[in-house]
Structures are given as C-alpha cells and as structure tokens.
Amino acid sequence: xAQLQESGPGLVRPSETLSLTCTVSGASITIDYWSWIRQxxxxxxxxxxxxxxxxxxxxxxxLKSRVTISMDTSKNHFSLTLTSVTAADTAVYYCAKGPKYFxxxxxxxxxxxxx
Amino acid sequence: xxxxxxxxxxxxVSPGESATLSCRASQRVSTNLAWYQQKPGQAPRLxxxxxxxxxxxxxxxxxxxGSETEFTLTINSLQSExxxxxxCQQYDNWPLFTFGPGTKVDIK
Numbered sequence: 001x002a003q004l005q006e007s008g009p010g011l012v013r014p015s016e017t018l019s020l021t022c023t024v025s026g027a028s029i030t031i032d033y034w035s036w037i038r039q040x041x042x043x044x045x046x047x048x049x050x051x052x053x054x055x056x057x058x059x060x061x062x063l064k065s066r067v068t069i070s071m072d073t074s075k076n077h078f079s080l081t082l083t084s085v086t087a088a089d090t091a092v093y094y095c096a097k098g099p100k101y102f103x104x105x106x107x108x109x110x111x112x113x114x115x
Numbered sequence: 116x117x118x119x120x121x122x123x124x125x126x127x128v129s130p131g132e133s134a135t136l137s138c139r140a141s142q143r144v145s146t147n148l149a150w151y152q153q154k155p156g157q158a159p160r161l162x163x164x165x166x167x168x169x170x171x172x173x174x175x176x177x178x179x180x181g182s183e184t185e186f187t188l189t190i191n192s193l194q195s196e197x198x199x200x201x202x203c204q205q206y207d208n209w210p211l212f213t214f215g216p217g218t219k220v221d222i223k
Binding site: 044045046047050058060061094099100101102103105106107108 | 147149151157158159160161164170202204206209210211212213214215216217
C-alpha cells in the first residue's frame with residue numbers, strides 16, 4: 001500500500017516562501033499525477049495544483065502566479081513552492097495522488113504564516 | 116469556474132438511521148464527481164468517484180447517485196465511525212478541480 005508523507009517548516013514569515021515536500025513510498029511517482037491540496041483552519045478543501053512525470057503541471061488560477069510544483073524522481077518525491085505568503089496561506093497542506101479524484105492522501109502538515 | 120454547493124451544512128442523525136447529503140454543481144459535470152469523508156485531524160478519504168462507484172474497501176452502506184448538476188450521497192444505517200464531514204468534488208472541468216464546502220454529519 002502506497003503512502004505519502006508531507007514534510008517542511010511549520011512556520012513561515014509573511015512575504016517569504018513556503019516549501020514542502022511529499023515523499024512517496026510503495027509507489028513510483030513516475031506513474032500517475034500528484035497534487036497538492038490545502039485546507040485553511042476550519043475551512044474546506046482547496047486544490048493547489050498537480051504534476052506528472054511527463055512534465056505536465058497545472059495550477060489553480062488564483063495561485064498560479066505564486067506556485068511551482070516540481071518532482072525529483074531519484075528521491076521519489078515531489079515538492080510545492082509558494083512565494084510571497086500571507087496569513088491567508090495558513091493551512092494544512094496535503095499531498096495526494098490522482099489525476100482527477102484523489103484516492104490516496106498524506107496525513108497533512110500545518111503551515112502557519114506569522115511573524 | 117464550476118461552483119459546488121452542498122446541503123445541508125449540518126445534518127444531525129441518530130446511529131442506525133440513514134443520511135442523505137446533497138451536492139449541486141453550477142454547471143453540468145456529467146458524472147465526474149467524487150465524495151470524500153474527513154474526520155477531525157485526519158486527511159480526507161475517497162468514498163465515491165464517477166458519482167456512484169465505490170473504491171475497494173469502502174462499505175456498501177455508502178452510495179452515490181446523480182448526474183450533471185444534482186448529486187446525492189446516501190449513508191445507510193449510520194455507524195459511530197461515520198460521523199464526519201463530507202465533501203463533494205467535481206473533476207469534469209479538468210484540469211481545474213473544485214470542492215464543495217462540506218456537510219457535517221453529527222450525532223443527534
């Protein structure tokens with residue numbers, strides 16, 4: 001059974017860059033699509049973007065100017081970079097598998113944006 | 116953008132009873148709809164995709180129906196572990212995905 005695990009700083013200062021990594025075990029990231037999804041405290045789910053090993057990436061239009069998703073197949077992980085963060089970016093960030101619906105999720109990691 | 120709405124926001128149900136949750140899309144999405152269950156402090160879990168298909172391991176008491184703009188998730192004979200928040204998600208407008216705001220099912 002494949003597993004996903006998010007990692008990265010839990011605190012980021014306003015205007016700085018948020019960077020997270022999702023390490024995949026039990027499956028190869030060269031297959032399938034891999035997404036980042038976030039959930040602000042007490043709120044619903046917001047899809048951020050996805051990546052495929054073919055190089056195909058796509059981002060939510062509202063975040064597109066600040067988001068980059070990349071992958072490192074040698075480490076079997078993919079990463080999220082979100083620039084110029086504000087308090088509105090405080091959320092639990094999940095990585096997930098799936099091109100359209102998401103059948104496997106990481107446990108999530110809380111990122112707080114605060115000075 | 117396809118906007119998803121869910122009703123009711125909260126549904127109070129007694130254990131053993133059934134629950135019916137609704138999801139509406141602002142435009143037709145065919146049957147490109149998924150449902151997720153989320154318990155406090157946990158990641159969402161996929162319950163239904165293609166509007167009515169259960170992934171392996173999802174109990175048969177969960178069923179989905181609907182198409183285009185109106186969808187329903189039915190939970191029969193609610194068990195204690197079913198009290199959670201349920202989200203719908205459309206993927207017809209691929210590669211852009213949108214989730215509904217969720218329905219909380221709590222104990223009556």
